[in-house]
Amino acid sequence: MVPGEAGIEKRDSCWSQINNSDFDVVIIGGGISGASLFARMAAEGYKTLLIDKGDFGSATSQASGMMIWGGLLYLKSLDFRTVFTLCRDRDTLISQCPSRIRSQYYYYFPLKGGWQFTPLVKGGLDFYRLLGGVRRGRNYIEKNPGEKNLLRSERFRNPLAYEEGMLNFSDCRFVVDLIRQYDSDNAIPLNHLEFNKANYSGTDKRWHMELTDCFAHRTASITSRLVINATGPYCDHVNRIVGIRTPYKHVFSKGVYLTFRRPDSHVHPLIFEMGYNSDVQTFVPWGPVSLWGPTETSVDALDEEITPTAEDVSFLLEQANRNLRHSYEKKDIISFRAGVRALAVPDSYHAHHYPLELSRHYRIYLEKEKNWIAVYGGKFTSGSTLASLVMKKVARVLEPATRPGVAPQELTETQENFMFPGLEAAFPSPEHCSDHEYCLTVDDYLRRRTNISQWSARNGLGRDNENQAAVLEIIKRLPQRPGLVPETALEQYISTTDRLFANLMDQ
Incomplete structure (x- = not known):
């Protein structure tokens, strides 16, 4: 069988289905916001197309700390x-x-x-639980934490235990599975798909x-x-391409783990007070690794590729030690x-604030004359709130759909397990x-369908490229891009990895 034959046949079928078709809604951006919409x-029954120029669940949606939390840090700013x-x-x-997110004590x-003596912190956490409707477990002081040997105990008091949520596998896996649940004849997702031109016609209102x-x-x-721009940090850029002006814009904060x-x-x-800016550092268990971070750095300009810097690495190592x-x-x-x-901030915003001082609220802009919605701001946790806010805007320009709505599908297909050198976990096969x-x-496979590139050194290649043969075998078992042989695809992957790690590790 040709590698990826069934998937390519489905993609070809979807391509034939969309060409010269008329949709109720096109959503640009396949991250958590686009997937939720x-x-x-x-x-709701709308004929919908979801597109992303890269992979679903990439960019910002693949860079979280795996925590599904209720915004504890915003309590300090009285938000x-x-x-x-x-x-x-x-x-x-x-x-x-419940199969993808679990309750977890932090x-x-x-x-x-x-100044954060234990009774004050516990009072704040109890108020936090109250704001959450007392739906999480009781808070308590943990006098003998199992992780006590991991930290410099002379710096900290006994921890306060409180309950949040935690992703079971990964953030990008969550996004992909959400999309898959609603994939149907009238709701079509296509990744690695870019729009070149988009013009609004007042004649046919399309x-x-x-x-x-x-x-x-x-x-x-x-x-x-209708078009919904849900491209996250690239929202302003996409708006400019089609000539849409809004009263909002984005400012950016880079987070590195x-x-x-x-x-x-x-x-x-584990959540550690940094002692300034009301900020924290976290140490989060995730499979065979632990995440340390994040940074909270204002970014003036958004590059096409979001990468850490040597300064980010030095800062995080200093904080870890x-x-x-x-x-x-x-x-x-x-x-x-x-x-x-x-x-999300007003378009007139020119001040400089520490990122945590700014709200994570959504701002939804509707250009009614052109049936264009732009989504600003947000957070991984708040997809359901976004969908409700956008639906209010949709109702102003589209009548209710006449088609029956799509019910979420159970993802029950049998999958073959795949083992990768040096990792004990079993992954779905290529x-x-x-x-x-x-x-x-x-990269879709190693980074977003599995956690291999995050759990195995140097994007899965190994510290000395010892896993190079295993990565080549994966490439051969995936669909073959026209004009690109597997060996060349491997060379490109190694080159990208070498460039990233050389810039960060050799300085």
């Missing part, structure tokens, strides 16, 4: 509305997605000698769009009654996670991911 539009909304959305996700460590398949190098033309080998005693997410007992060095780093938080999960490239 895709699910809602499909459930009760944000805390209430995020707590509600957190609890909705936990109840609706340990919050107050500094010794600081957007006329030209699309390019970045994988198979072909074009298609479609029309749509390092991953280290997980100590055996590391079970709970300040708080954790083990002395970490660059050689201990397994992988990096880097993304930007897109924070064939399964290409046939059922829109997986087209080696």
Whole structure:
């Protein structure tokens, strides 16, 4: 069988289906916001197309700390509305997605000698639980945490235990599975698909769009009654391409995590007070690794590729060695996670604030004369709130759908397990991911359908490229991009990895 044959046949069928078709809604951007809107539009019965120039669940949606939390840090700025909304959305996700999100106690460590003495912190956490409707477990002081041997205990008091949510597998896997649940004849998702042109016609009240398949190098033309720009940090850029002006814009905060080998005693997410800017550092167990971070750095300009810098790495290592007992060095780093938080502000905003001082609220703009909706801001946890806010805007320009809505599908297909050198976990095979999960490239597979590139050193290649043969075997089992042989695809993957790690590790 040709690698990825079933998946390519489905993609070809979808391509034929969309070409010269008219949609109710086109959603640009396949991250958590786009996926949440895709699910809602499909459930409402609208004929919907979801597109992303890269892979689903990439960019910012693949760079979280795996925590589904209710916005505890915004309690310090008295932003009760944000805390209430995020707590509600957190609890909705936990109840609706029990196989993908679990309840999890976190340990919050107050500094010794600081103003955050234990009764005050516990009072704040109790108020946080109250704002969340008392739906999480009781808070308590953990007098003998199992992770005590991991930290410099002379810096901290006994931790406060409080309950949040935690992703079971990964953030990008969550996004892909949400899209898959609503994939149907009238709700079509296509990744690695870019729009080249988009013009609105006042005559037929339609957007006329030209699309390019970045994988198979072909074009298609479609029309749509409504377009939703859910491209996250790239929202302003996409608006400019089509000539849309809004009263909002994004400012950016870059967040970077390092991953280290997980100590055996590391079970709970650990939250450490930094002692300034009301900020924290976290140490989060994730499979065989532990995430340390994040940074919270204002970014003036958004590059096409979001990558950490040598300064990010140095800062995180310094903070890790300040708080954790083990002395970490660059050689201990397994992988990096880097993304930007897109924070919505008025278009006239020119001040400079520490990112945590800005709200994570959505701002939804409707250009009614052209049936264009732009989504600003937001957070991984708050997809359901976004869908409700956008639906209010949709109702102003589209009548209710006459088609029956799509019910979420159970993802029950049998999958073949795949083992990767040096990792004990079993992953879905490359064939399964290409046939059922829109997986087209080696980066799609190693980074977003599995956690291999995050759990194995140097994007899965190994510290000395010892896994090179295993990565080549994966490439051969995935769909073959026209004009690109597997050996060349491997060379490109190695080159990208070498460039990233050389820039960060050799300085």
